[in-house]
Amino acid sequence: RKAWAEPYRIKMVEPLRMLSREEREQKLSEAGYNTFLLRSEDVYIDLLTDSGTNAMSDYQWAGMMLGDEAYAGSRNFYYLEANMQKYYGYKYLVPTHQGRGAEHLISRILIKPGDFIPGNMYFTTTRQHQELAGGTFVDVIIDEAHDPASTHPFKGNVDLDKLESLIKKVGAEKVPYVSLAATVNMAGGQPVSMENVRAVRELTARYGIRVILDATRAVENAFFIKEREPGYQHKTIAEILKEFCSYTDGCTMSGKKDLLVNIGGFLAVNDEEIFQQARNLVVVYEGLHTYGGLAGRDLEAMARGMEEAVQEDYIRHRVLQVRYLGEKLQQHGVPIVVPIGGHAVFLDAKRFLPHIPQDRFPAQTLAAAIYADSGVRSMERGIVSAGRDPKTGDHRYPKLELVRLTIPRRVYTNAHMDVVAESVAAVYQEREKLSGLRMVYEPTYLRFFQARFEPL
Numbered sequence: 001r002k003a004w005a006e007p008y009r010i011k012m013v014e015p016l017r018m019l020s021r022e023e024r025e026q027k028l029s030e031a032g033y034n035t036f037l038l039r040s041e042d043v044y045i046d047l048l049t050d051s052g053t054n055a056m057s058d059y060q061w062a063g064m065m066l067g068d069e070a071y072a073g074s075r076n077f078y079y080l081e082a083n084m085q086k087y088y089g090y091k092y093l094v095p096t097h098q099g100r101g102a103e104h105l106i107s108r109i110l111i112k113p114g115d116f117i118p119g120n121m122y123f124t125t126t127r128q129h130q131e132l133a134g135g136t137f138v139d140v141i142i143d144e145a146h147d148p149a150s151t152h153p154f155k156g157n158v159d160l161d162k163l164e165s166l167i168k169k170v171g172a173e174k175v176p177y178v179s180l181a182a183t184v185n186m187a188g189g190q191p192v193s194m195e196n197v198r199a200v201r202e203l204t205a206r207y208g209i210r211v212i213l214d215a216t217r218a219v220e221n222a223f224f225i226k227e228r229e230p231g232y233q234h235k236t237i238a239e240i241l242k243e244f245c246s247y248t249d250g251c252t253m254s255g256k257k258d259l260l261v262n263i264g265g266f267l268a269v270n271d272e273e274i275f276q277q278a279r280n281l282v283v284v285y286e287g288l289h290t291y292g293g294l295a296g297r298d299l300e301a302m303a304r305g306m307e308e309a310v311q312e313d314y315i316r317h318r319v320l321q322v323r324y325l326g327e328k329l330q331q332h333g334v335p336i337v338v339p340i341g342g343h344a345v346f347l348d349a350k351r352f353l354p355h356i357p358q359d360r361f362p363a364q365t366l367a368a369a370i371y372a373d374s375g376v377r378s379m380e381r382g383i384v385s386a387g388r389d390p391k392t393g394d395h396r397y398p399k400l401e402l403v404r405l406t407i408p409r410r411v412y413t414n415a416h417m418d419v420v421a422e423s424v425a426a427v428y429q430e431r432e433k434l435s436g437l438r439m440v441y442e443p444t445y446l447r448f449f450q451a452r453f454e455p456l
């Protein structure tokens, strides 16, 4: 049979409302044409992010009632620790309030000023913390990742020659770790193959260099390995995930994605010395080492989310719902990043709006136009997100100028996807009418969150 449906039924709903086109135009102007500055109540279908926006299960909500809110030694911490060891395989757990809390700790611990951190394409908060620690991020992803039309099945892969030439150029002692993301958010939710992570491990081991995984969407990555990599079709998602992690020395985790919680994260490592430094530093920045800025109930919900995340029917539905939207858009001729990623469909704003130069912010313009058309909220993932080069002060000009339609887990049905596809197609038909934006307010850090724009 072809028909497939959500592997869950709905027990509670949040009514949605739609504004009129005039109201949306007004809200957009008040938000400085930045979708981050819109109010949730003014958004119809919210595809801004899959971070913290996912629906918890009754099993997770029940866990919220079991929060052991002891200041030290909460029962929920030990349950989370045991589940992390079971599913991700690392030895030591340091909870943090969310992913960037863990990025902050590991950057401070491992990076010395003047160090270089190679990684498979940048992520905004990850690179920010590496730079704040005095490091320089160096992109060592394969070239195909920067080509939205390339159909390479594992566009998240590390280019081993780029990695080794960096190590030889700067010296292994200046490379504290490889920052490996799986999947790669900014490339379009693109996976890393098991063969590649194994090769990265072998190469870095020769130089005594650590590999720190960004495991935020590693379950989605495991799904792509099962689907695309020879030899893995008959492995479970849980087996693939654990094997993948076994080639790395630790991970930072934003539980707000794969782990189906609204807040939560952690740092996990195998090295006892790093663990001691992290659990000492966590009490300065996040909270005691057994809660790390989270309530006991949040730790419990994240531990239970971990069990659900690796369930085959759940993760298959999750990834195939994203693919459903992407294929609908392709039927309308809308240019998107291929292969379709695990957590979002990425519109290629350069091909969508070829008449708008990059320093007139085409992706920002497109995200604003989609909201005006239908109340669907998306996120700019182009020149605004790339920020300025700390050395030159000029914009960074990424090859990928994208708008991300990010699908929260277990929240929307395919009927919502149909509405989104229809709206994007309508904007695509009228794309000649769009003329770009100019930035009128630019914050210092991670400008995309709070920048304001005016139409040209």
Ligand SMILES: CC1=C(O)/C(=C\N=C(/C)C(=O)O)C(COP(=O)(O)O)=CN1
Pocket: 048, 049, 050, 051, 098, 099, 100, 101, 123, 125, 126, 181, 185, 214, 216, 217, 253, 254, 255, 256, 264, 265
């Ligand atoms: C791959 C990756 C992310 O995607 C990420 C956060 N992503 C957001 C907020 C997003 O909208 O994609 C973070 C930071 O996690 P945090 O938002 O601090 O829990 C780390 N790694």
